Amino acid sequence: MDFVTELVIFVLAAFVGFAVISKVPTTLHTPLMSQTNAIHGIVMLGGLIVAGVADGFLEQLIGFIAIAFGAINIVGGFMVTDRMLGMFVRKPKPDAEAEKP
Amino acid sequence: MNVLAVLEPGGDATVLLYTLSFSLFIYGLMQGTHPRTAKNGNLIAAGGMAIAVITTLLLDGLGNWGVIIGGLAVGSAVGVIASLRVQMTEMPQMVALYNGVGGGAVALIAWSEFRHAPPDVPLDELIPVLFAAVIGSVSFWGSNIAFAKLQDLISTRPLAIPGQQVINALLLVGILVACIVLVSNNGDLSGYEGLFIALLVGAALLGNLVVLPIGGADMPVVISLLNAATGLSAAAAGFALDNVALIVAGTLVGSSGTILTMEMATAMNRSVPNILFSGFGGAPAAGAGSGEERPHTSIGAQDAAIKLAYADSVVIVPGYGLAVAQAQHAVKEMANELEKRGVEVNYAIHPVAGRMPGHMNVLLAEADVPYEKLREMDDINPEMPRTSVAVVIGANDVTNPAAKNDPDSPIAGMPIIEVSEAQQVIVIKRSLSPGFAGIDNDLFYEENTSMLFDDAKKAASEIAAEIEKL
Numbered sequence: 284m285d286f287v288t289e290l291v292i293f294v295l296a297a298f299v300g301f302a303v304i305s306k307v308p309t310t311l312h313t314p315l316m317s318q319t320n321a322i323h324g325i326v327m328l329g330g331l332i333v334a335g336v337a338d339g340f341l342e343q344l345i346g347f348i349a350i351a352f353g354a355i356n357i358v359g360g361f362m363v364t365d366r367m368l369g370m371f372v373r374k375p376k377p378d379a380e381a382e383k384p
Numbered sequence: 385m386n387v388l389a390v391l392e393p394g395g396d397a398t399v400l401l402y403t404l405s406f407s408l409f410i411y412g413l414m415q416g417t418h419p420r421t422a423k424n425g426n427l428i429a430a431g432g433m434a435i436a437v438i439t440t441l442l443l444d445g446l447g448n449w450g451v452i453i454g455g456l457a458v459g460s461a462v463g464v465i466a467s468l469r470v471q472m473t474e475m476p477q478m479v480a481l482y483n484g485v486g487g488g489a490v491a492l493i494a495w496s497e498f499r500h501a502p503p504d505v506p507l508d509e510l511i512p513v514l515f516a517a518v519i520g521s522v523s524f525w526g527s528n529i530a531f532a533k534l535q536d537l538i539s540t541r542p543l544a545i546p547g548q549q550v551i552n553a554l555l556l557v558g559i560l561v562a563c564i565v566l567v568s569n570n571g572d573l574s575g576y577e578g579l580f581i582a583l584l585v586g587a588a589l590l591g592n593l594v595v596l597p598i599g600g601a602d603m604p605v606v607i608s609l610l611n612a613a614t615g616l617s618a619a620a621a622g623f624a625l626d627n628v629a630l631i632v633a634g635t636l637v638g639s640s641g642t643i644l645t646m647e648m649a650t651a652m653n654r655s656v657p658n659i660l661f662s663g664f665g666g667a668p669a670a671g672a673g674s675g676e677e678r679p680h681t682s683i684g685a686q687d688a689a690i691k692l693a694y695a696d697s698v699v700i701v702p703g704y705g706l707a708v709a710q711a712q713h714a715v716k717e718m719a720n721e722l723e724k725r726g727v728e729v730n731y732a733i734h735p736v737a738g739r740m741p742g743h744m745n746v747l748l749a750e751a752d753v754p755y756e757k758l759r760e761m762d763d764i765n766p767e768m769p770r771t772s773v774a775v776v777i778g779a780n781d782v783t784n785p786a787a788k789n790d791p792d793s794p795i796a797g798m799p800i801i802e803v804s805e806a807q808q809v810i811v812i813k814r815s816l817s818p819g820f821a822g823i824d825n826d827l828f829y830e831e832n833t834s835m836l837f838d839d840a841k842k843a844a845s846e847i848a849a850e851i852e853k854l
Contacts, residue, residue: 284394284626286508293619296632299410300639306417309735309760312644312742315416317479318426319640320611322409324482325433325633326489326618328440329625330455332393333496335446342499343448345492347455352489354459355466357437360482361430362467367475368423370749 314367321360327353389444394626401439402629408432409633413640419755436629472750473707476740477534480527480607483614487523490516490617491584497624498580501573512623514563517580518587519617523610525591530603530610533595548597549661555590559583594660601781601819602659604740605648609656612641644741651735653787653798678824680816683834685843688775688810689850691834692718695772695808697728699764701801702748704738705778705813706840712751714844715777719753721851731757732764732774732801734782765802774806776827778840780819783811786826794823809833812843 307315330353334346391398409432415425446452463482470478494517501510532538545551562583566576598606615637622630649656683691692698700719706712719729731753737744745758768774776783779801786793787800803809804827811833818824827833836843 284399284628286623289623289626289628289631292628292631293623293635296406296619296635297639300636301643303410303413303417303636304640304643306414308417309647309733309741310419310745310755310758311416311422312647313475313479313738313740313746314422314426314742315413316608316611316641316644316740317475317482318413318416318429319615319637319644320479320483320486322429322433322633323486323611323615323618323637324489325436325630326486326493326621327459328436328627328630329493329618329621330489331437331440331446331452332443332625332627333493333500334448334451334455335443336500337448337451337496342496343451345496346448347451349489349492349496350452350455351459351462352485352492354456355463356482356486356489357433358460358463359467359478360463361426361433362464363470363475363478363482364426365423365430366467367472367746368419368426370472370746371419371422371755 314364317360317364317367321357321364324353324356324360327357329353389442389446391439391442391444393443393445398439398443399628401435402627405432405436405439405629406632406636408435409636413636436633439629471710472747473710474535475743475746476604476607476738477531479611479740480531480534480603483607483611484524484527484531487520487527487610487614487617490520490614490621491524491587492520493621494520494624495580495584497621498573499577503572505573507567509624510567512620514566514583516617516620516624517584518559518563519613519620521584521587522591522594523614523617525588526595527607527610527614529592529595530607533600534603545593545597548593552590552593555586555593559586559590562586598659602654604736604743605645605656605659607740608641608645608648609660612638612645615639615641648736648741651741651799653795678829680829681834683810683836685836685838685846686850688812688834688836688843689847689854691773691808691810692722692727692775692847693725693851693854695722695727697730697771698722699730699732699768699771699774699803699806701732701734701774701776701779701783701803702737702744703734703777703779703782705780707738707744707747707778709778709840711777711839711841711844712747712753714841714848716748716751716753718844718848718851721848725851729757730759730764732761732803733758734761734779734801735799737779737782761799761801765805768802768805769807771806773808773810774803776803776809776811776813777844778813780813780825781823783827784823784825785830786823789826803827804830804833807832810836812836812838812840814839
């Protein structure tokens with residue numbers, strides 16, 4: 284893929300990010316920050332790719348740490364977001380009591 | 385070599401799978417706009433990530449499986465354990481930590497790419513590598529400092545170093561010069577690894593020095609900004625590796641993080657540069673220290689219970705103190721008692737209540753407070769004059785009327801929850817000490833304010849018990 288194509292993708296993705304996030308209510312900002320945080324864990328793919336060409340102990344170590352860091356970012360990020368958002372979901376109880384008698 | 389290799393890097397099937405993956409990210413984020421769908425949205429995004437990871441594992445050219453499997457196993461285990469053990473109150477520092485490791489991964493990948501850069505590496509690859517290295521390293525160290533501050537491992541007070549701005553500026557210039565040297569020698573980079581490592585170290589120092597002087601109250605804005613930075617550095621890594629999934633996902637995070645950062649800064653009525661460079665909150669608490677003990681009214685749980693039980697409407701204003709005391713369940717109990725008596729109870733949530741926008745909502749949701757009762761500041765302020773009692777629990781600066789009345793106050797102009805407009809105010813707080821902003825709160829000394837000096841959790845349970853007895 285040539286550089287200019289990548290640049291086009293970059294610009295479009297930036298606008299998509301702006302458009303999607305502008306609609307999120309303040310209530311959900313913390314889970315949202317946590318979710319986007321998990322999404323940038325995608326750099327782990329870079330770790331997987333560079334580990335493939337790693338040569339010698341130093342490069343293998345760099346690859347290992349990069350993959351481990353990326354995995355923490357992805358797994359931890361999505362799980363923590365899930366825990367937070369779970370708090371908003373389980374709420375089947377009818378709050379009829381709140382009405383004034 | 386990869387025995388599973390069925391996909392070509394950059395091949396049509398690979399790119400299509402990556403496209404599916406980032407479409408799921410975008411769709412997942414779109415679902416995040418409503419509390420009911422957000423959890424599913426997160427799972428959808430996680431599914432997208434799984435597709436991206438599996439696709440990459442099937443690429444031709446992957447090797448060193450010991451390194452890959454070991455890294456995946458160790459990282460996943462740490463991530464699982466950490467996210468199961470973390471308390472809801474500790475979310476901001478957890479996000480900081482995850483953000484830091486993401487930045488660290490970017491910097492390391494950039495280093496590896498640099499070592500493997502072919503002679504005559506094209507500039508459209510070398511420049512993204514340098515960008516990823518610098519921003520990744522800044523983000524790693526900056527996030528770790530933010531984590532340490534929020535976790536109280538180091539002082540949350542701003543640490544100012546003499547000549548700070550000059551040192552930062554010199555570091556920045558040094559980093560730029562190093563980048564220019566590397567770019568202009570791109571014909572042969574073999575002798576330049578030392579300079580590249582110096583670049584990583586310089587960026588690390590810069591990350592430390594920029595975040596250290598920032599006070600605890602501003603940390604969420606910093607984390608959000610670093611989150612955006614890590615996203616952009618991931619996108620840069622994507623340019624270097626010609627990986628479309630990295631470019632799109634990194635850019636999404638970069639732009640959404642930028643919006644969040646700006647919204648948070650607006651909620652605090654400050655600009656982002658002001659937060660980064662002013663060392664706010666560090667000014668020796670002038671107002672607090674100078675004045676003698678000012679007269680205030682102090683009450684006990686029983687009096688507070690009476691005031692609340694005979695009110696028509698009560699607005700609870702929760703702050704970070706509530707989170708620290710883990711008082712959300714006790715507060716909900718108190719609200720239940722009031723609602724049983726026919727008192728209308730609402731919660732007024734300041735945009736930066738807790739330590740992040742929306743953090744307080746998460747904590748209260750954890751205690752089963754229906755989110756319809758969580759009212760935003762602009763929504764509830766007009767109702768304040770009609771409110772019988774406002775109960776401020778562990779909140780401070782966000783209720784300080786000085787923000788409205790005193791143009792010289794350091795927080796002048798910051799939007800506040802106008803509790804002093806309510807007919808009566810009860811402030812539950814351990815002491816009269818100033819909040820993060822380091823300034824005295826005029827609210828405590830107003831005529832219609834009663835102070836209840838106690839731990840938020842204990843006070844709320846006591847009030848609930850007293851109301852029950854009435």
